[in-house]
Amino acid sequence: MSSNETPRGPVDSSRIPRYAGPATFARLPRLDEVGTADVAVVGVPFDSGVSYRPGARFGGNAIREASRLLRPYNPAQDASPFALAQVADGGDIAVNPFNINEAVDTIEAAADDLLGTGARLMTLGGDHTIALPLLRSVAKKHGPVALLHFDAHLDTWDTYFGAEYTHGTPFRRAVEEGILDTEALSHVGTRGPLYGKQDLTDDEKMGFGIVTSADIYRRGADEVADQLRQRIGDRPLYISIDIDCLDPAHAPGTGTPEAGGMTSRELLEILRGLSSCNLVSADVVEVAPAYDHAEITSVAASHTAYELTTIMSRQIAAARNA
Numbered sequence: 291m292s293s294n295e296t297p298r299g300p301v302d303s304s305r306i307p308r309y310a311g312p313a314t315f316a317r318l319p320r321l322d323e324v325g326t327a328d329v330a331v332v333g334v335p336f337d338s339g340v341s342y343r344p345g346a347r348f349g350g351n352a353i354r355e356a357s358r359l360l361r362p363y364n365p366a367q368d369a370s371p372f373a374l375a376q377v378a379d380g381g382d383i384a385v386n387p388f389n390i391n392e393a394v395d396t397i398e399a400a401a402d403d404l405l406g407t408g409a410r411l412m413t414l415g416g417d418h419t420i421a422l423p424l425l426r427s428v429a430k431k432h433g434p435v436a437l438l439h440f441d442a443h444l445d446t447w448d449t450y451f452g453a454e455y456t457h458g459t460p461f462r463r464a465v466e467e468g469i470l471d472t473e474a475l476s477h478v479g480t481r482g483p484l485y486g487k488q489d490l491t492d493d494e495k496m497g498f499g500i501v502t503s504a505d506i507y508r509r510g511a512d513e514v515a516d517q518l519r520q521r522i523g524d525r526p527l528y529i530s531i532d533i534d535c536l537d538p539a540h541a542p543g544t545g546t547p548e549a550g551g552m553t554s555r556e557l558l559e560i561l562r563g564l565s566s567c568n569l570v571s572a573d574v575v576e577v578a579p580a581y582d583h584a585e586i587t588s589v590a591a592s593h594t595a596y597e598l599t600t601i602m603s604r605q606i607a608a609a610r611n612a
């Protein structure tokens with residue numbers, strides 16, 4: 291979008307019922323309707339990398355359906371994200387469910403194309419495997435990026451059944467490939483049983499800091515966000531949000547649930563506390579609607595993507611006006 295064009299916003303839900311018509315994220319226009327976008331919301335319906343319950347291939351569309359209720363003004367960040375920048379729904383990246391290596395390459399190539407247009411990516415998964423090709427693509431553009439990884443799990447394990455590309459291994463691969471800025475890597479919301487203490491030792495050696503879900507409970511969202519912001523500084527930042535960072539009470543619809551997680555309120559508040567960070571792209575993954583109830587998980591995921599989109603839109607507008 292050039293500076294003198296007005297972004298095309300969502301369908302007006304006070305005129306056309308919000309439950310009518312096909313779902314795009316937040317009822318935004320499709321990317322092919324606007325040509326190019328500042329923020330492209332894209333689905334990646336891929337879940338061949340999961341170690342337990344499948345179904346995250348349906349996550350993106352469940353998030354789109356749940357996002358019909360989002361409204362255009364975000365009071366928590368005092369911003370109208372879809373007026374500040376052109377946000378559009380880029381549809382789904384069609385990937386091979388039977389060949390993980392090919393799928394990973396397809397995701398990277400599609401992300402290259404979208405980032406090449408100047409858009410930032412707000413990706414809706416899919417399982418966590420997809421973070422690796424997305425990070426590869428982002429790093430081609432920005433160099434090694436800071437990473438905030440919200441998840442119950444470390445996802446820095448080595449292999450499963452000898453497979454390198456799985457939803458439990460993307461961030462180890464990313465560190466090995468040198469595409470992350472190892473001065474600014476954090477897991478947030480970590481909890482639950484591990485394979486052994488070595489998991490933590492290995493993870494620390496890769497450069498990750500850990501904010502556990504218990505830390506968030508004890509210290510509060512504001513203090514945690516302050517600490518994360520200081521660590522990130524003005525580095526280009528990628529945020530990857532595995533919806534299982536939330537307690538199963540707040541996100542039952544996911545493949546590898548762990549008790550004792552943060553609330554959706556805590557997650558949203560931490561994100562709002564990061565609004566000044568240079569967020570270059572983000573993903574929300576691991577929504578598996580078959581295990582969901584009353585859209586609890588997909589509603590939480592839609593609001594999560596909305597906060598992330600708001601952060602990006604505010605920065606795009608600020609840069610444009612600078």
Ligand SMILES: N=C(N)NCCCC(=O)O
Nearest residue numbers: 341418443457458546576
């Ligand atoms: N990325 C997610 N959601 N889970 C990873 C769990 C890996 C395991 O089964 O040990």
Ligand SMILES: [Zn+2]
Nearest residue numbers: 442443532534
């Ligand atoms: Zn997880």
Ligand SMILES: [Zn+2]
Nearest residue numbers: 418441445532
């Ligand atoms: Zn994960």
